Amino acid sequence: MDASLVFAQFLSGLSRGMMLFLIASGLSLIFGVMNILNFAHATLWLVGAYFCYTFWFLMQDYGFGLWLSIPLAALVLAAIGWVIEVVLIRRVYNRELPEQLLLTYAMVLILGDLIKIIWGVEDKLIDRPPLVEGPVFIFGMPFDSYFIFVILVGLAVAVGLWWFLQKTRYGHIVRAAVFSREMVSALGIPIPRIYSGVFALGIFIAGLAGAVQAPIGSITLGMDMAVVIQAFCVVVIGGFGSLLGTFVAAMIVGEVYAFSILFWPQGALVLIFIVTAIVLIIRPWGLFGTPTRA
Amino acid sequence: MKFKITIIVCTLMLLGGFTIAGSSSAAEPYHLGVNLAITGTGALYCKDGVDAIKLAVEEINAKGGFLGKHSVELFVRDTHTKPDVAVREAKDLILRDKVRAILGTYSSACAVAIKPVAQEYKVLHIPAISNSENITKVNFSPYTYQVVPNSYMQAKAVVLGVAELAKKKGWKNYMTIASDYEWGRSTQNNTVALLKQLAPDLKLKKEFWPRLGETQFTSYITAIMGQKPDFVIGSVASKDNVAWIQQAKAYGFFEKIPYPGSLISVSELIVQSKSLTRGLVGLCRAPFFAHLDVPMMANFVESFKAKYGRYPSDWAVMEYDAVYVLKQGIEKAGSIDTDKVKDALKGATVDTTRGQLYFRKIDNQLSCSSYIGVVADDSKYPFPIYHDVVEVKGPDSWRPEEEIVAARAK
Numbered sequence: 001m002d003a004s005l006v007f008a009q010f011l012s013g014l015s016r017g018m019m020l021f022l023i024a025s026g027l028s029l030i031f032g033v034m035n036i037l038n039f040a041h042a043t044l045w046l047v048g049a050y051f052c053y054t055f056w057f058l059m060q061d062y063g064f065g066l067w068l069s070i071p072l073a074a075l076v077l078a079a080i081g082w083v084i085e086v087v088l089i090r091r092v093y094n095r096e097l098p099e100q101l102l103l104t105y106a107m108v109l110i111l112g113d114l115i116k117i118i119w120g121v122e123d124k125l126i127d128r129p130p131l132v133e134g135p136v137f138i139f140g141m142p143f144d145s146y147f148i149f150v151i152l153v154g155l156a157v158a159v160g161l162w163w164f165l166q167k168t169r170y171g172h173i174v175r176a177a178v179f180s181r182e183m184v185s186a187l188g189i190p191i192p193r194i195y196s197g198v199f200a201l202g203i204f205i206a207g208l209a210g211a212v213q214a215p216i217g218s219i220t221l222g223m224d225m226a227v228v229i230q231a232f233c234v235v236v237i238g239g240f241g242s243l244l245g246t247f248v249a250a251m252i253v254g255e256v257y258a259f260s261i262l263f264w265p266q267g268a269l270v271l272i273f274i275v276t277a278i279v280l281i282i283r284p285w286g287l288f289g290t291p292t293r294a
Numbered sequence: 295m296k297f298k299i300t301i302i303v304c305t306l307m308l309l310g311g312f313t314i315a316g317s318s319s320a321a322e323p324y325h326l327g328v329n330l331a332i333t334g335t336g337a338l339y340c341k342d343g344v345d346a347i348k349l350a351v352e353e354i355n356a357k358g359g360f361l362g363k364h365s366v367e368l369f370v371r372d373t374h375t376k377p378d379v380a381v382r383e384a385k386d387l388i389l390r391d392k393v394r395a396i397l398g399t400y401s402s403a404c405a406v407a408i409k410p411v412a413q414e415y416k417v418l419h420i421p422a423i424s425n426s427e428n429i430t431k432v433n434f435s436p437y438t439y440q441v442v443p444n445s446y447m448q449a450k451a452v453v454l455g456v457a458e459l460a461k462k463k464g465w466k467n468y469m470t471i472a473s474d475y476e477w478g479r480s481t482q483n484n485t486v487a488l489l490k491q492l493a494p495d496l497k498l499k500k501e502f503w504p505r506l507g508e509t510q511f512t513s514y515i516t517a518i519m520g521q522k523p524d525f526v527i528g529s530v531a532s533k534d535n536v537a538w539i540q541q542a543k544a545y546g547f548f549e550k551i552p553y554p555g556s557l558i559s560v561s562e563l564i565v566q567s568k569s570l571t572r573g574l575v576g577l578c579r580a581p582f583f584a585h586l587d588v589p590m591m592a593n594f595v596e597s598f599k600a601k602y603g604r605y606p607s608d609w610a611v612m613e614y615d616a617v618y619v620l621k622q623g624i625e626k627a628g629s630i631d632t633d634k635v636k637d638a639l640k641g642a643t644v645d646t647t648r649g650q651l652y653f654r655k656i657d658n659q660l661s662c663s664s665y666i667g668v669v670a671d672d673s674k675y676p677f678p679i680y681h682d683v684v685e686v687k688g689p690d691s692w693r694p695e696e697e698i699v700a701a702r703a704k
Contacts (some may be wrong), residue, residue: 005520012512119338135546144544217537222334226507258513265502
């Protein structure tokens with residue numbers, strides 16, 4: 001086996017893993033802090049892709065169009081996330097998990113129909129700017145230059161989230177709220193506002209991931225369902241609520257997928273689910289989760 | 295006198311009213327079902343299909359409907375590209391909306407799933423997008439008529455071209471990449487089997503099966519490029535095909551590895567007008583620009599453009615033909631009775647936008663062509679089209695009848 005082929009496969013696994021991390025990190029954050037299993041997370045990711053398309057469409061004549069569209073889409077999604085938390089999610093904090101799932105699944109259907117109404121059913125395609133249109137060569141192997149941007153965004157989100165949770169006062173409050181909402185509340189810190197902020201941040205990352213995904217292929221209805229299962233696999237393997245776990249699990253899933261395509265193409269998806277099942281059996285709380293969350 | 299005139303006028307009006315009422319109850323409307331993937335993977339192709347059906351129905355209704363008296367009422371349902379949904383919607387169309395024919399379908403899995411339903415309820419079934427040959431080859435239904443070149447015909451068309459190229463360029467081995475579902479599998483299997491016959495020295499190095507709905511093909515691209523096959527044959531469907539081509543292009547895939555005969559329909563030519571690599575050798579099923587010499591095609595393109603402000607894709611062309619095939623079947627039968635129409639279409643010659651074609655009796659497959667050409671810019675259109683188009687005729691590419699008989703006997 002050629003070493004350059006193994007390296008190219010590693011890079012493609014890395015880019016796939018980074019994309020999965022971007023999608024799953026918001027999901028994990030929201031569950032870790034708020035105990036809400038947001039089934040609509042991937043649909044909001046898709047909405048982010050559509051918003052990115054709209055902004056790009058309006059600015060396509062300018063070279064910076066796509067680069068500005070990505071953060072704009074993420075910001076719009078953060079605002080949408082805030083509204084969803086205040087209007088809907090806040091009402092199901094103390095409900096059972098099936099009710100939360102029902103609500104968020106209803107959101108999947110509603111958002112799907114809204115996408116149809118706003119953007120129509122045709123696929124949308126973003127033309128990449130020349131800078132990221134072609135390949136770059138790493139050790140002689142071609143690599144899609146846009147995925148370097150994807151990897152950088154993924155790393156930035158990982159570092160940014162870590163810094164936010166570990167180093168800022170607001171992050172400390174959020175982490176404290178995971179363990180005892182009552183204690184945080186007793187200190188005079190408004191829990192609802194913290195939760196709105198965390199939910200908006202989670203959806204901001206989903207929107208960012210969707211916007212980053214947008215120029216990779218066409219944007220179409222149904223993409224979210226293909227992604228949501230893999231995002232859940234990542235979160236399950238890594239451990240719900242663990243940022244480090246989500247990152248490591250996303251890399252594992254990305255690399256397992258990439259290398260199984262090389263050695264056993266028919267079994268690429270199966271292997272991911274096998275890994276998920278093994279983790280669920282041996283460590284139900286995930287590789288980096290804590291048993292109390294299981 | 296005034297009273298008498300009033301009586302006469304009233305009598306005439308009543309008689310007239312009865313006559314109109316009588317004729318309208320005799321000429322019942324024709325309920326036509328459409329079972330397409332309005333959302334999901336197939337949406338890119340199906341929107342055009344639905345629009346073309348609507349246009350055809352409008353044209354026919356403007357002349358009074360089928361046989362000049364049965365106005366056509368459309369019932370459009372979304373299969374979400376899922377066979378179970380397609381079956382549910384087909385049953386609903388038949389039982390609730392009382393449709394006499396169902397046009398469709400996107401995804402051969404959906405077509406195969408609703409075929410027995412249509413047969414059970416004696417409803418005509420005309421797939422015009424999905425094209426697995428299993429729709430008509432095995433478990434034959436006399437109610438199913440195929441107006442799209444099937445996967446065998448398309449594969450043979452590609453193979454004829456590829457075998458020729460392999461000889462010229464000295465190719466020794468190849469890989470395949472195909473969407474992992476009914477159509478992808480059957481197209482790939484046919485291509486590989488035919489290549490074995492026509493170019494026995496070619497070696498299949500590896501097969502890749504991305505799942506339907508795949509959004510990221512990078513790992514497939516690097517795996518293929520790293521193993522350096524002489525060429526790659528692809529059967530990737532709809533929006534997956536857009537993503538695959540887009541991403542492969544970003545890797546410089548097409549500059550390094552020949553990729554002849556993948557499905558690049560007019561939809562892809564339009565959607566990827568800026569990004570599609572020029573010089574690719576593509577395959578399509580019903581490109582309008584190959585038949586502008588047929589008056590029906592020229593008129594259709596004009597009407598479609600006038601109504602929707604865009605050019606019709608292959609899928610629009612074939613769904614439009616499906617409606618007119620049905621119309622001609624009804625005219626030949628002289629009735630909208632489904633069994634009579636079904637019998638009338640058996641072996642019938644029909645006028646289509648792709649010229650005069652006929653249904654083969656053994657499998658109800660239309661003798662339509664497959665098209666191979668080089669993607670190139672053309673000053674007449676705002677998107678690239680095919681140049682040097684090779685039209686492989688249906689009768690030159692469809693599966694021999696004896697093989698169909700043998701397959702059914704198994």
